[in-house]
Amino acid sequence: MTKNIALENFIYIIVALGIVWLIQSLYYLLVMARAPWKKSDVANTSQPPVSVIICAKNEQENLRQNLPLILSQQYPDFQVVVVNDCSEDDTEMVLAQFKKEYANLYYTNIPIDKKFFHGKKLALVVGVKAAKHDLLLLTDADCRPESEQWLAGMTSALATGREMVLGYGKYTKEKGFLNTFVRYETLWNAIQYMGHALAHKPFMAVGRNLAYTKSLFNSSSQFRNNLTTASGDDDLFVMEMGTRHNTTVCFIPQAQTISNPVATFNQWFERKARHLATAPKYPWATQLLLGTELISRLFFYLLSIYCLIFNIFIPIVIALLVTRLALIHIIILRAAKRYNEKGMLFAVLLMDILTPCFQAVAWTYKLFGRKKSRWR
Numbered sequence: 001m002t003k004n005i006a007l008e009n010f011i012y013i014i015v016a017l018g019i020v021w022l023i024q025s026l027y028y029l030l031v032m033a034r035a036p037w038k039k040s041d042v043a044n045t046s047q048p049p050v051s052v053i054i055c056a057k058n059e060q061e062n063l064r065q066n067l068p069l070i071l072s073q074q075y076p077d078f079q080v081v082v083v084n085d086c087s088e089d090d091t092e093m094v095l096a097q098f099k100k101e102y103a104n105l106y107y108t109n110i111p112i113d114k115k116f117f118h119g120k121k122l123a124l125v126v127g128v129k130a131a132k133h134d135l136l137l138l139t140d141a142d143c144r145p146e147s148e149q150w151l152a153g154m155t156s157a158l159a160t161g162r163e164m165v166l167g168y169g170k171y172t173k174e175k176g177f178l179n180t181f182v183r184y185e186t187l188w189n190a191i192q193y194m195g196h197a198l199a200h201k202p203f204m205a206v207g208r209n210l211a212y213t214k215s216l217f218n219s220s221s222q223f224r225n226n227l228t229t230a231s232g233d234d235d236l237f238v239m240e241m242g243t244r245h246n247t248t249v250c251f252i253p254q255a256q257t258i259s260n261p262v263a264t265f266n267q268w269f270e271r272k273a274r275h276l277a278t279a280p281k282y283p284w285a286t287q288l289l290l291g292t293e294l295i296s297r298l299f300f301y302l303l304s305i306y307c308l309i310f311n312i313f314i315p316i317v318i319a320l321l322v323t324r325l326a327l328i329h330i331i332i333l334r335a336a337k338r339y340n341e342k343g344m345l346f347a348v349l350l351m352d353i354l355t356p357c358f359q360a361v362a363w364t365y366k367l368f369g370r371k372k373s374r375w376r
Contacts, residue, residue: 032192035194036191045156049077049135050155051214052081052151054067054082056087058089060091063098073145075152082106083126085110128214136214138208154167154209154250163216164238164242165210165212167209168251169259172258181358183343185355204238328352
């Protein structure tokens with residue numbers, strides 16, 4: 001009798017493992033696998049005028065290094081708008097020096113007001129108002145373009161009347177576990193949000209490399225209603241204004257941006273907590289889908305470990321582990337090749353296990369850390 005009960009419980013466990021394996025596999029095949037294999041849209045060679053917008057807060061060194069690379073893009077007609085947002089360093093002096101050398105640079109200043117806190121959205125609104133072209137390309141002061149064809153690559157994705165282009169913003173490859181984790185998570189997030197966009201359900205992007213039209217921006221309510229929110233200038237906007245008809249993805253390697261990664265895990269947790277603050281504003285269906293992937297992944301590993309420890313249907317468990325790991329490797333490595341992300345071959349298994357754990361820590365950091373994260 002006891003053996004029958006134990007066997008019945010073991011069957012329930014292996015069935016549960018099979019269910020979460022199926023959930024994971026379907027999500028990866030139907031969503032995550034889209035970005036690594038999707039062919040780029042037919043290139044738009046018209047090269048419309050572009051306004052590049054950069055919001056800078058105490059970014060004098062980054063501007064010295066990166067702004068010339070943006071101002072010297074191989075593109076017929078573009079301006080670069082830099083919004084100096086309450087900087088207390090020599091950002092304005094650096095911009096004034098570059099202004100003498102580059103006629104296509106325009107900058108404006110937001111004065112310090114200790115009585116009024118505002119997030120990055122206000123600076124972006126100021127930058128959009130200063131932009132003279134309808135097509136806007138957003139990046140950050142700590143980003144540099146992959147090549148002189150960054151502008152041309154991002155605008156080429158605007159074929160067939162699209163109004164929004166989701167680009168890839170990568171991090172510099174360095175030694176160490178933290179760097180591998182940050183680059184892996186960045187690649188994973190890109191595959192995810194690009195996959196959702198290609199599945200006609202865009203929900204986010206990164207402000208390090210994002211293009212859209214000024215008319216689309218002016219139709220949004222997110223910036224008017226959330227000027228004091230520290231984050232969300234990218235994902236909340238895409239969530240509100242992105243549709244299956246107006247959003248596309250840029251896969252061109254030369255059209256990527258590169259940033260320096262965080263130096264400590266504490267910085268990563270703080271940044272992640274700031275990003276997670278906007279997640280409750282996602283549509284419930286998007287929250288459900290993202291949460292289901294993360295939770296099912298966690299349960300998959302917990303159930304697998306339990307089965308291996310207690311010798312429960314070992315051949316089946318190993319088969320499920322191997323097939324899932326193979327699927328993840330194929331997707332990640334294909335995407336890494338497409339986006340020129342090196343050193344991912346041996347990182348996939350460890351990072352796939354650790355990501356849900358770090359996400360949980362980030363949520364804890366968000367709940368019990370500082371109540372208000374300010375952009376800087």
